[in-house]
Amino acid sequence: MTTALQVDTDPAEVGFDPARLTRIDRRLARWVDEGRLPGFLVTVARHGRLVHVGRYGYRNVEEGLPVETDTRWRIYSMTKPITSVAAMMLYEEGAFELTDPIARWLPEFAETRVYVAGSALKPVTVPQTEPIRVWHLLTHTSGLTYGFHHTHPVDAMYRAAGHEWGTPAGADAAEVCRQWASMPLVFQPGTEWNYGVSTDVLGRLVEVVSGQSLDEFFEQRIFRPLGMADTSFGLREDDDPESLARLYTAVPAQPGGPATTYAPLDTMGAGAHRKPAFLSGGGGLVSTAGDYLRFTELLRRGGSYDGGRLLGPRTIAHMTRNHLPGNADLETFGRPLFAETPLRGVGFGLGFSMVIDPARYGVMASPGDYSWGGAASTAFYVDPVEDLTVGFFTQLLPSSVLPIRSHLRTLVNQALLD
Numbered sequence: 001m002t003t004a005l006q007v008d009t010d011p012a013e014v015g016f017d018p019a020r021l022t023r024i025d026r027r028l029a030r031w032v033d034e035g036r037l038p039g040f041l042v043t044v045a046r047h048g049r050l051v052h053v054g055r056y057g058y059r060n061v062e063e064g065l066p067v068e069t070d071t072r073w074r075i076y077s078m079t080k081p082i083t084s085v086a087a088m089m090l091y092e093e094g095a096f097e098l099t100d101p102i103a104r105w106l107p108e109f110a111e112t113r114v115y116v117a118g119s120a121l122k123p124v125t126v127p128q129t130e131p132i133r134v135w136h137l138l139t140h141t142s143g144l145t146y147g148f149h150h151t152h153p154v155d156a157m158y159r160a161a162g163h164e165w166g167t168p169a170g171a172d173a174a175e176v177c178r179q180w181a182s183m184p185l186v187f188q189p190g191t192e193w194n195y196g197v198s199t200d201v202l203g204r205l206v207e208v209v210s211g212q213s214l215d216e217f218f219e220q221r222i223f224r225p226l227g228m229a230d231t232s233f234g235l236r237e238d239d240d241p242e243s244l245a246r247l248y249t250a251v252p253a254q255p256g257g258p259a260t261t262y263a264p265l266d267t268m269g270a271g272a273h274r275k276p277a278f279l280s281g282g283g284g285l286v287s288t289a290g291d292y293l294r295f296t297e298l299l300r301r302g303g304s305y306d307g308g309r310l311l312g313p314r315t316i317a318h319m320t321r322n323h324l325p326g327n328a329d330l331e332t333f334g335r336p337l338f339a340e341t342p343l344r345g346v347g348f349g350l351g352f353s354m355v356i357d358p359a360r361y362g363v364m365a366s367p368g369d370y371s372w373g374g375a376a377s378t379a380f381y382v383d384p385v386e387d388l389t390v391g392f393f394t395q396l397l398p399s400s401v402l403p404i405r406s407h408l409r410t411l412v413n414q415a416l417l418d
Helices: 018-033 076-092 134-139 153-160 173-181 198-210 214-226 266-273 289-300 313-319 404-413
Strands: 039-046 049-060 072-074 114-118 123-126 248-252 260-264 285-288 346-348 353-355 370-373 379-383 388-393
Touching: 018 039, 018 049, 018 404, 039 289, 076 134, 076 198, 076 214, 076 285, 076 289, 076 313, 076 370, 114 153, 123 153, 134 198, 173 198, 198 214, 214 289, 285 289, 289 379, 289 388, 379 404, 388 404
Parallel strands: none
Antiparallel strands: 039 049, 039 388, 072 285, 114 123, 248 260, 346 353, 353 370, 370 379, 379 388
C-alpha cells in the first residue's frame, strides 16, 4: 500500500459492489454542493487492498485549490491513537505497568486535588483517593478535562489559564503539564469517563520514560518504519504551505439557506504552519490520508507492517477491547461529549472507542469496530469483522456539525456484498 493512494484492486475481488461504492462520494459531495463542507477525501481498504479513494471540493475554497491526494490535514485528536501506540510500545518493553501512578515520572500530579463543589473562582477540593495511573490516561478516566467543554467549573479554570483550543504561548509539554496539575481534577481517577487532556499528559510521559522528545520518538519509532513521511507536528521548513488545507468553522446560515455554512478560521489554523513549542500528543499532528492509512493498516494487521512489527497482536487486541468497568458504554459511564452520533452502545479502550452493541449504537456497524476522530471532522475506523479500514479527511470545526461518522459506516457497509 502506497501513500500515492492509487486504487489497483477491482472492488468486486474483495467483496464490494463498485456501483454502490460510488454512493459514498455522491452523498458526501452533497454537503459540499450545499455549502456545508469545503471539501473531503475518503479512503476505503479491505484485506489490506485499497478499493476506493474519493475526493471532492476544495482544500482552500477562497483560492480555488482543490483537495488532492497529498493534501495535508490537521488531524487533531486522531493524534491520540498514535500517542497511545507509542505508550504501549514502551509498555511492551517493560518501561511501566498500566497500573503505575504517573507521579512516578510526573511528580507534579502527586498532589493534584479533586473538585467536589463551588465555582471556578472558589472551588472546594479534596485529595485524590486514587492516584492517576497510566491506565487512566489511556482510557480518559483520569479526571482531567478540556477547557472547550464549557460544562464544568474546572473547564472554566482551564480557559482562564489559557487552555481552551490551545495552550499558553511558548509553554512546552513539561510546563503545560505543571499547569494542568495545579488545577483540580473533575472527579476521582477511575470513577468516570471524561474527554480531556489525558493523552497530552500521556505524550509527556512518553517523553520522560523514553528520554526523547515526542516528535523524535514518533519519527524514529513510528513514522519512519511505517513510511509516514508527511506526518509531523506542524509543517516543516521545506513543506509547501499550500499543501495544508485551510481550516474552517461552521456558522449559522442565512434565512432560506442550509442549516449551516462555514467561514475560514485562520487564527486557530495558523498554528499548524510551523512546529509548536507544545508537542500535543492529544491533537498536534498534521498528516495526509495516505500516511494515516498506513497507520490504520498497522492496527488492522495487529501491529505489523511490511518491514516488521511495532506492537504484538495481543497488545492491539487489549487496546481495542472495552475497558470501562462492567463493560459499560460511554452514555452510562461518561460525561456528555459533543458528538454527531449517540454514545449508546460505544465503549472505550486504550486510545480508541469501540462499538460494543451495534443495535444500541443505532448505526450499521460490526461489534468490535474501533475508531476515533478529530475536532475538524476527520475520522477513521477499523472493522475487524469485515477486515476494513476507512479514513475521512476534511477541515471543519466542530466535528458535531454533520453526521459524517455515522454516514460513513452506513455508506461503506451498504456496498459490501461478501
